[in-house]
Amino acid sequence: MISYLLFACFIGLALAQDFKPYNLTALNLFHNSDFNGNGQFDRSELNDVFQNYDVNYDGRVARHEYLHFISEPLYNFAVILFEDYDCAPPPDGFIDDTDFDVYYKIMDENQDDMVTSDEFVNHWIRVLERNEALHSPTQTTSTP
Structure with missing residues (x-):
């Protein structure tokens, strides 16, 4: 249940206000994702974030499994985020350990196999800025 915190934070903010300031939103995401409280976002915590999305327990998260909770x-x-997470070439419509490895390296700016709070925050600021039109309070949503 703890892995739902990441999007619970997004959903709560979306209903209440804009994600701005992005640095505070990203910092809140970091604190909600640093499950062991060591001040870093460990590779294993990336798995933990997605664990409950894998509803059929096959070790990977299908697009429909992920979007079911959004x-x-x-x-x-969330559709765009899924595409970001499905980052091991070629994209296959599933998020698994191979994608997690690639995504973790993307977040790890200095490639030291450790994502610090600053790296995590910087990454999510870029994601939020790049996709601002999709999460702003005035957006028009449509589900397929």
Whole structure:
């Protein structure tokens, strides 16, 4: 249940206000994702974030499994996030350990196999800025 905190935070913010300031939103995401409280986002914590999305327990998260848990205000944003997470070439419509390895390296700016709070925050600021139109309070959503 703890892995739902990541998007619970997004959903709560989406219903209440904009994600701005992005640095505070990203810092809140970091604190909700640093499950062991060591001040770093460990590779194992990336798995933990997605664990409950894998509803059929096959070791990977299908797009429909991931989007099933996302509410209307953030649906379009979640579609884009899924595409970001499905980053091991070629994209296959599933998020698994191979994708997690690639995504973790993307977040790890200095490639020291450790994502610090600064790296985590910087990454999520870029994601939020790049996709601002999809998560702003005035967005128009549509689900397929």
